[in-house]
Amino acid sequence: MSLTGRTIILGVTGGIAAYKAAELCRLLVKAGADVRVAMTEAACRFVTPLTFQALSGKPVLTSLWADGSPDGMAHIQASRDADLILVAPASADFLARLAHGRADDLLATLCLARACPLAVAPAMNRAMWAAPATRRNLAQLAADGVHLLGPAAGEQACGEVGLGRMLEPAEILASLADRFGRGPLAGKRVLVTAGPTFEPIDPVRGLTNRSSGKMGYAVAAAAREAGAEVTLVSGSTCLPTPADVRRIDVETAAEMRAAVLAELPSDVFIAVAAVADYRPDAAAAHKLKKSEAGLKLDLVPNPDILAEVAARPDAPFCVGFAAETERLAEHAEAKRRRKKLPLLVGNLAQDTLGQDTAELVLFDDAGRHSLPRADKQTQARALIRHLATLLD
Ligand code: CTP
Numbered sequence: 001m002s003l004t005g006r007t008i009i010l011g012v013t014g015g016i017a018a019y020k021a022a023e024l025c026r027l028l029v030k031a032g033a034d035v036r037v038a039m040t041e042a043a044c045r046f047v048t049p050l051t052f053q054a055l056s057g058k059p060v061l062t063s064l065w066a067d068g069s070p071d072g073m074a075h076i077q078a079s080r081d082a083d084l085i086l087v088a089p090a091s092a093d094f095l096a097r098l099a100h101g102r103a104d105d106l107l108a109t110l111c112l113a114r115a116c117p118l119a120v121a122p123a124m125n126r127a128m129w130a131a132p133a134t135r136r137n138l139a140q141l142a143a144d145g146v147h148l149l150g151p152a153a154g155e156q157a158c159g160e161v162g163l164g165r166m167l168e169p170a171e172i173l174a175s176l177a178d179r180f181g182r183g184p185l186a187g188k189r190v191l192v193t194a195g196p197t198f199e200p201i202d203p204v205r206g207l208t209n210r211s212s213g214k215m216g217y218a219v220a221a222a223a224r225e226a227g228a229e230v231t232l233v234s235g236s237t238c239l240p241t242p243a244d245v246r247r248i249d250v251e252t253a254a255e256m257r258a259a260v261l262a263e264l265p266s267d268v269f270i271a272v273a274a275v276a277d278y279r280p281d282a283a284a285a286h287k288l289k290k291s292e293a294g295l296k297l298d299l300v301p302n303p304d305i306l307a308e309v310a311a312r313p314d315a316p317f318c319v320g321f322a323a324e325t326e327r328l329a330e331h332a333e334a335k336r337r338r339k340k341l342p343l344l345v346g347n348l349a350q351d352t353l354g355q356d357t358a359e360l361v362l363f364d365d366a367g368r369h370s371l372p373r374a375d376k377q378t379q380a381r382a383l384i385r386h387l388a389t390l391l392d
Helices: 018-030 041-046 049-056 074-081 092-099 106-112 126-130 132-143 169-180 214-225 253-263 305-310 328-338 376-391
Strands: 007-012 034-039 084-090 118-122 152-155 161-165 189-194 199-202 205-207 229-234 246-249 268-271 278-280 299-301 317-324 343-348 357-364 367-375
Touching (some): 018 041, 018 169, 034 041, 074 106, 092 106, 092 118, 092 132, 126 161, 189 214, 189 253, 205 278, 214 229, 253 305, 305 317, 317 328, 317 376, 328 357, 357 376, 367 376
Parallel strands (some): 007 034, 007 084, 189 229, 229 246, 268 317, 317 343
Antiparallel strands (some): 278 299, 357 367
């Protein structure tokens, strides 16, 4: 995948690996990226801004206060214009500042003001890498959707050996191209539903199912990796939001339907959610008391979100999931025709629910395609690749 035409801010922080950032800058420019370099004060002690200016062909951003733009907001503008911010090397101190949302120098401010993905390639001594504070900061950054590239293990500038060395520039470039290069779904809007729905019986109880949301989240991440702009409408799960995916949390099928309809038009709709087919006719306003007479619930059908979206005149390319417990092909093909779907993904529910791996069969107009058992992220990528060829 290519980085051609992507606007990248290369952030350089203070560490001996800053000298490798010069080579990284050269490789990014060679790959066709429009590179703007921002250095921290400490970075300027290791390498001069002039080096990066020569390599990027642009003035280097070093200070919040030396801002030449007429409105004095060059840092906000630079951040808004970027497709990606890459901080390499990212020092322990910089990661700590990032984790706390500090804006105490230009690069930290660019990161805080960004509307684009942020990737960091840490470089530090192995003890600093292993320190509990660094671990906490990295966990926070992962939760904030920051992409972590490396570090690698090996000999360090201080003479120690261990984890903390910055990835080689070529490795960083390859990883960036994989994650952020223009993929087969670049420019497409993809809407994904995931997880279970919860249909209240009373304020403390409800009907739900055993969907973990793992497959839907993997599909959302794979679509994002393929370059799409992804919105994930999710029932209740314990999963972290995939990086650069916009997530809307819902509880009931009715809320899921409303959230999905509000997100249309979209180029692709992938319905992975396990939507409850029925809901209690009316949820009790107060907690139901136990009674010897037992309890009968009146259930009414929920709207079929996928069928409704697929039937619209402006229908996106719709992908359904069918979890069956028997006669997979027969049920899946019938479901595909009934809901008028160009692509349906079938699996055996008992083999898949809550598991980390899945065996899938794709059904489309050309027939069947089996995806042998693999982890859900691998399956999701294969599904997205297949979908991209059908969209073509
Ligand atoms: N789906 C949906 N809204 C619903 C029910 C299902 O959007 N109310 C979507 C699911 O996300 C999935 C597909 O439709 O992509 C298949 O759902 P499933 O419940 O298996 O199909 P049904 O048509 O309800 O058939 P059955 O329950 O009889 O197997």
